[in-house]
Amino acid sequence: MIQISFILNGKKVKLETDENRRLIDILREDFSLTGTKEGCSIGECGACTIIMNKLAVNSCLVLAGQLIDSEILTIEGVSENGKLNVLQENFLKYGAVQCGYCTPGMIMSIYALLLKNNNPADEEIKEAIAGNLCRCTGYKQIIDAARATADTDMITDLSQ
């Protein structure tokens, strides 16, 4: 067992857990944050993307031990009191959602980009979600939603 504490969606959390558990397991099982999806379990699909220390990473490739003193932001942490943020609203508006399984990961990858760069070029948007697979709807509407959000310049870092 390993004892870890980290910041999860702005709140400090502590737990004791098996060493072989991954961040995705901890989020989904211990904190019931099932918005983070699992698609391949091995860092190849991006469905489990979350933001760790301001960077987009695959939560299926983060071990419990790597969480020590980290800051984690999940899809549940990017909207407040049930009100969607601008990026999420734009996903609706531009029709960037189909089955929705890849959507939280897509949103987190773009969110991480916008935290770092509030005026990304289209190529930078594409690059930011190049590690997120979508099997249903292709990708164009996702770029449109990201583009529109970047243009509004309204993403703020809720994890601070």
Next chain:
Amino acid sequence: MKNFKYIQPKSLSEVKKYFSDNHSVLYAGGTDVLGLVKKEVYNYENMIDLKSVPDLDKVEEVKGKGLKIGALVKISEIAESEIIKNKYTALSDAAQKVASPQIRNMATLGGNICQRPRCWYYRDDYACLRKDGDYCYAEEGENKYHAVIGGSPCFIVHPSDTAVALMALDAVFNIFDGNAEREVPISEFFVQPDEDVYLENILKPYEVLTSVFIPEQKNKVSRFIKFAERDVWDFAMASVAVKVEKNGNKITGGKIILGGVAPIPWYDEKINKGISGLTLDEKSIDEFSKLALQDAEPLSKNGYKITLARNLIKMILSEI
């Protein structure tokens, strides 16, 4: 996934004691090790996290001498570094082409250099040579992605993009053996399967690659080009790193390293002999590129790699 201990040593000298038997593994970003453990290619009892060891994640410019990059520096940091982009362009090019953005945010330079092969037999439940079996399944099997040179008896290709760039840049690796640190030129770091079929480099399990030193590249330009079936999250079918000094249209010296074609970043004698004095016009480049991989012995499905590697040499030289 089986359980293991997660150990966070506070210093380098502490590391070795966890390797009294072979059931420990060094853990940096973890993007490769975790995959191997999850697929049960290896079962380790101890994961030795290097993040807790101080000072392995620094980038330091040594004035007039070169650049020292800690083994735990993230690939994304290398990809975004202005110094590396300007002075050590090949490494920057290579870092940008590693896996996916999410992986680059976790993966480290040391881990990228020391990652295990991506051969689909090795990564799955085949008792192949590298896993103490008695057969290389790729040799007469599905070998489209495998080595065309230096392969026998195991036909993996080295998966690292950064290693190819670093070899062209004549990097030197700092290795801590449990007691002291030593310097090893990158040209002596990687191991071919005919020397040791179980390991891809000279490191003993407890030895830590602590940093990579790249000598100052005065008057030299470098580039790296990678070709894979997908432009993202894919391993090279072939790649080329080149470093040259030029006088007008003529190359006066330099180095070319090939990736994706051999079990180690490949130094091809003929092209490296021929690079000095090469005139950068279409015809000369075309002739020059044909020198590459003349000794290759392709398998049933990877002959295209010879054409591809030669064409990549053409592309990179016509842009440099």
Next chain:
Amino acid sequence: MSTKFIKSKFWVEDIKEEMMAEVPISVVEPWQKDKELKYVGKPESRKDAYDKVSGTAEYTFDKSFSQIAVAKTLRSPYPNAVIKKIDVSEAIKNKNVLGILTPDNCKDNDWYSGTSKLLDKKVRYNGDEIACIVAETEQDAEEALRLIKIEYEILPHVTDLEKAKLDTAAKINDHELKPREYNRGNLEEGLKEADIIVEDKFSTSVAVHNPLEPHCSVVKWDGEKLLVFDSTQGIWAVRDTVASQLGIPASNVRVIKKYMGGGFGGKLECGKYTVMAALLSKKIGRPVKIVLDRKEMNQAVGNRPSSVQELKIGAKKDGSITAISHNAYGTAGAFPGSAGCSWPARSLYKCPNMKLVDTTYYINAGKDRPFRAPGHVQGTFAFESIIDEAAEKLGMDPIEFRVKNFTAVDPDWNGPYTSKLLREAYIAGADKIRWKENRKKAGFGGGIVKTGYGMASQIWWGGGAPPSYAILKLNWDGSAELVSGTQDIGTGTYTILAQIVAEVLEIPTRKINVVLGDTGVCPFGAMSGGSMTAPSVGPAARDAAEKMLSKLKSAAAAILELSEDKLEYSEGVFSSKDDRSKTADFSKLFGHFREGVLVTQGAREANPEGYAINTFGAQFAKVDVNTLTGKVCVKHVVAAHDIGRVLNRKTLNNQFHGGIMMGLGFALLEERVIDNYTGKLLTTNLLDYKLPTIIETPEIDVIIVSEEDNKVNNIGAKGIGEPAMIPTAGAIANAVYNAIGVRIKDLPITPDKVLNALASKNN
């Protein structure tokens, strides 16, 4: 009686169905072309989008219960073997292991048309199920699986299609697969009449669905009743299979699917895992979850069969096709299935003489399952390639050649189509991609990167059919609930059904809740496959809404003491045509009722007699081929289609973009690879089985040339799921040929093939 039974004929997934179906007696007229619709056709945002972007949408994968246990499956490491002995004694020693199923527990559980069992002692492919263990955690189950000791008698295997064709090939399955043959006119005569003949051979790889959400089920017993949450495209198929496998009444099984992360055909059937979880859950008295990992998904839950297609076409100088011969074979794995792919050759153009033969061979690999336009994707690639070859030999433009052979009637039985705007699609698509200006002679032009243009046509069914039903509940406050036993697998069914109801009742879609995917509460609805859902369930929803409107009208007439023909209706209010002050809104009407909710049931009407119902379209691709690397980069795809009425432009765009990207993956990247020596699967993950990413995404334009199809059903719409994907690979392959002047006849068109083809062309 407001319904009757009729003989309903329709095509679905390559199989002609003829069954009795219950349909409404009085048929609702389709909306007229010039009628301005307020909701239908508008680009409404998805009803389920909030749940999905906020992360609150609960998929089967997210479902859990307290006390839930986890099941994992032991799969055969060998492609062909007989199990001599299974020893589970070590595996069950761990107290965290709760239960186990082996072939000994499954003697009565027939599977794969009776050629196998749920768990069988004869294993026929690497991945075939042997045992299933349920334990406290996934890790406990995995560790226990490793402790099962099995003695195998290993048999010779065959995974290479060409070897499987030989008489000497190892026998895999006793069930005989008979070739399917179709003849029209006289092939030999047709070839004699021809001025030119082209002949070629094409092939395609096995492709795997790989939806993002893994195949998974969560099951829970409540006494004799079984609750099944399943990531499925067909709740009724799952219910009926589970009930019959367990030998319990269908009424004791309730299957629920709310949100689902894609299916593409791979989740149309009930999986073995669902039945195993139900059996184990019964055994241990606890809820059980079973999730397949990516390797299992690539091994064991279906695929698109491979194909080798030998094609021959004869045509006259004026371009009219006189004969088509299509001899195709492929493999659908180790169990009865079909690799047939000759439908496009049969139905796309006018041709009096043809012979089409489809043969399926067994190999030791996982069984096929329908995969987005089964047969048509691979068939269209090959057929539209040889059509281009014939056009080139005749010196005709590919579009001109296709138009020359356009058929206004179904060439099989000469029946008229309910609509066919294929020529309009050619014109619109060619115009958008500037075909005439841009397309040059094949291999034209120098340079390292060569650009090419290509196109391909598409035919599919997609008109829908009965039976499908919808129940509509209208509440006192003007809100409504539509209930139907179909499922929304991401395509937008929730949204379009709300739009249809909104259109009829003139109430906003936000006041309409749509309940789908629950056998416990829903009337039967179409499976989510075959481009069937919208044109089958949509009309049932409209029928229910129209019935509700009639019901309300009758109530309003009674309450206002007017005859119904004196009433008009607008946005929830009835008013007298003669006296505007006489009105009745929902609250006034419901004030007179004892109940706060009115209920109607609608049904899908019969398909029109004497018509062929199809979707048509053409896609145009612009590609860049790098002659140094062999990489094909698709720059632009224009899709122009006749699919009847557009119900929602936003969800339609999603379907088309997704279909085109899947077609692009099939054309350039996706390939299941098996090691023939060991008979084991190599592409077990999403790195080795390569799906297209955003980087591969071209510019995409979707043009719908149809306004509506007023004969097909009461909403005038046809399905779009498969039409979106069918022609993409053919268009790309033709564009690659146009770019480099050498034809790659084997999909996927990977860089090694392009480099090798360029090398042999230059020699």
